[in-house]
Amino acid sequence: MGASDVYVLGGYQTDFARNWSREGLGIADMMAEAVAHGLDRTELAPDAIETAHIGNFAAELFCGQGQLGGLFAALDPAFSGLPAARHEAACASGSIALLAAAAEIEAGRYDVACVVGVECMRNVPGDDAAGHLGAACWRGREAEDARFVWPHMFGRLMDTYAERYGLDYAHLMGIAEINYANASRNPDAQTRNWRFGENAFRADDQENPIIEGPVRRQDCGQVSDGAAVVFLASRRAAEAHARRTGGALSRIAGWGHRTATMRLADKLAEGDGGSHVFPHLRATIEDAYRRAGISSAADLDLIETHDCFTITEYMAIDHFGITAPGEAWRAVEDGTIAATGSLPVNPSGGLIGLGHPVGATGVRMLHDAHRQVTGAAGPCQVEGARRAATLNIGGSATTSVCFVAEAVAP
Numbered sequence: 120m121g122a123s124d125v126y127v128l129g130g131y132q133t134d135f136a137r138n139w140s141r142e143g144l145g146i147a148d149m150m151a152e153a154v155a156h157g158l159d160r161t162e163l164a165p166d167a168i169e170t171a172h173i174g175n176f177a178a179e180l181f182c183g184q185g186q187l188g189g190l191f192a193a194l195d196p197a198f199s200g201l202p203a204a205r206h207e208a209a210c211a212s213g214s215i216a217l218l219a220a221a222a223e224i225e226a227g228r229y230d231v232a233c234v235v236g237v238e239c240m241r242n243v244p245g246d247d248a249a250g251h252l253g254a255a256c257w258r259g260r261e262a263e264d265a266r267f268v269w270p271h272m273f274g275r276l277m278d279t280y281a282e283r284y285g286l287d288y289a290h291l292m293g294i295a296e297i298n299y300a301n302a303s304r305n306p307d308a309q310t311r312n313w314r315f316g317e318n319a320f321r322a323d324d325q326e327n328p329i330i331e332g333p334v335r336r337q338d339c340g341q342v343s344d345g346a347a348v349v350f351l352a353s354r355r356a357a358e359a360h361a362r363r364t365g366g367a368l369s370r371i372a373g374w375g376h377r378t379a380t381m382r383l384a385d386k387l388a389e390g391d392g393g394s395h396v397f398p399h400l401r402a403t404i405e406d407a408y409r410r411a412g413i414s415s416a417a418d419l420d421l422i423e424t425h426d427c428f429t430i431t432e433y434m435a436i437d438h439f440g441i442t443a444p445g446e447a448w449r450a451v452e453d454g455t456i457a458a459t460g461s462l463p464v465n466p467s468g469g470l471i472g473l474g475h476p477v478g479a480t481g482v483r484m485l486h487d488a489h490r491q492v493t494g495a496a497g498p499c500q501v502e503g504a505r506r507a508a509t510l511n512i513g514g515s516a517t518t519s520v521c522f523v524a525e526a527v528a529p
Contacts (some may be wrong), residue, residue, distance in 0.1 A: 125221040125371045126357035127524065128231075129161035130349035130486040135309040135474030139344045140242035146175075146182050147190045150237045153346035154194055157233075161350050162364045165197035168350075169229035172220040173205045174213030174236035175478035180251040182239050191235065208378075209255035210427060211513030212236065213347070213481030214520035218376055220351050230356035236482035237346040248342050252477070255514040257381045267331045270339065272383050272515050273428040274332030279387055279396060280430065284445030288333075291429040292320040293451040295337045298426060298465050301458055302472025304498040309341050309474035340427040340470035347483035361529070367493035371485075372506070373411025373523035375403035383515035394444050400512070401438045403519040407508065411523035416440045416462060419523075420504040421491055423484040425512045426469040435510055436464065458501070466491070466499045481520060484509035488524040 131153050139149060150173075158165060173187045184190075188203035206216040213236030220232035240248055253268035265271030280286045299315070302308035318326040320337055327335045352360060357368050379386050379399045386397060395401040408414065416422070416439045424439070426432035436447035441455060441462060450456045456464035467473045467487045470480065488507035490496040496504075506525040512518060 124354050125224050126352045126354065126527065127369045127371070127485065127489040128163065128350040128352050128357060128360055129157065129366060130347065130482070130489065131157035131160055132307050132347040132483050132486055133345045134307050135343045135345040135476065136311065137344060138241045139239060145242070146178055146184060146237055146239040147193070149239065149344065149346040150190055150235055151194050153235055153237070153348040154191075154233065157348035157350065162366065163231070163350060163360075165195040167231050168198065168201065168233045169231050170220065170223055171198070171201055171203040171233045171235070172216040173203065174216035174234070174482055175205055175238060176207055176209055176212045177251050177254060177477070178239070180254065181243060181248070187237070208518040209513030210425065210475070210477050211481055211511045211518040211520050212478040213483070214509075214511040214522070215481070215518070217349070217351070217481060217485060217522070218374065218520065221371060221374070224351055224353050227353075230353045232351045233348065234351060234482055235346060235348040236476075236479035238476035238478040239344050240342050240476060241344045245342070255517075256383075261382050261384065265331060269427065270331035270334040273430055274334045275383060275387075276396070276434065277333045277430045280433065280445065283396070287448060288322055290448040290451045291338060291433060294426070294429045294432050294456075295471055296320050297457055298469045298472040301466050301499065302468025305468050305473055306498070308468045308472055309343050310468070310472050334428065338429045340475040343474035343476040345474060345476035345479050347479045347486050349482055349486050349489065367495070367529070368527040369489045369492045369524045370527050371522055372525045373407040373409070373413070375406030375410070375521040376519070377403045377406075378518050379516065381514070381517055386516060395438055396434060396444070397438065397516050400516050400519045404439055404510065404521045407521040407523050411525070413506075413523065419462060419506055419508050421463045421466055421501045421507045422510070423467060423487050423507065424464055424469070424510040425480070426465060426471050427475060429471070431512070432464065432469065439508070439510070463501050466496070466501055481509070481511040484511055485522055485524060488522065492524055492526040
């Protein structure tokens with residue numbers, strides 16, 4: 120461990136089942152709850168925070184609110200005057216905020232950073248929400264005839280897998296069933312109390328209707344409200360915190376970050392003839408592996424990945440190298456990715472089961488990775504987990520960020 124290592128002290132996630140606007144609350148309230156509870160659970164005083172980074176995609180569209188750094192500064196008198204910045208990269212906004220905070224710690228500027236991801240999305244009608252989320256594609260240059268932009272776009276990814284390798288819809292539904300089952304054990308999951316009919320995970324037009332193209336309801340991640348926070352620290356601050364509180368630490372052992380061209384068609388063209396559909400995304404994961412000093416997915420104990428649609432997780436399985444390209448179905452069929460499998464994927468429930476408040480997702484993923492490797496994931500705990508990876512993507516995999524988090528020996 121070097122002096123520039125970045126450690127995770129702890130964090131907090133709000134209940135993703137809540138509809139905050141129905142409670143008369145909004146985005147500032149989400150941020151306030153996450154930060155206050157996170158400080159309390161991590162045993163940090165507000166004046167320990169030296170810098171703040173906020174992940175958020177579309178507060179201007181959903182809430183008419185920008186300048187989120189100012190909202191953070193208003194949370195506590197100790198925060199007024201702190202450096203704070205908001206980061207946007209569509210669904211990867213939270214991970215970009217984490218990267219920025221980690222870079223400040225690595226540079227020696229600050230010892231303790233607060234990273235909070237937040238999104239309010241259930242305060243507008245569903246069609247309006249879908250329209251706002253479409254801002255992450257290239258307006259006027261793709262998906263122009265789609266009613267729902269992202270089901271349309273990821274339906275094209277389903278078509279690509281079907282054309283290149285063959286695709287059995289039952290395997291996508293296997294992913295959905297695993298994630299909903301995992302979410303049923305997560306006390307903060309949006310869908311923890313949902314119940315399904317016997318045909319809900321089949322190509323059934325009544326219980327699992329088509330949304331757009333080949334995409335059906337159970338293929339889709341959730342529209343969610345919520346916030347998540349983690350506190351990052353330098354080695355010096357982390358060791359002092361552990362001595363004071365006895366709290367378990369994890370560290371960011373590796374990371375990867377790539378940004379591809381905007382249009383999905385152009386990204387797919389870059390992968391034509393190659394080993395992976397998205398070569399830049401595979402490179403993101405390989406960068407994280409290299410920096411973490413590991414060689415493959417076999418060195419991981421679990422993965423929290425971006426399943427905005429079932430096909431996104433299907434794609435992630437082969438891009439992580441759990442299977443050969445196009446053979447993600449094997450990891451579904453043999454139980455590898457199940458909660459009790461050899462490499463559980465989304466033990467939290469993922470975006471399909473746990474929920475997807477866009478700007479919070481990347482932060483929530485690292486928070487769950489930290490809880491897993493420190494043995495604090497409760498009913499979602501993967502037994503013996505010591506190393507976890509996250510993969511967070513923005514838009515049609517335009518932005519991709521991967522972290523590898525590992526436990527720190529006491």
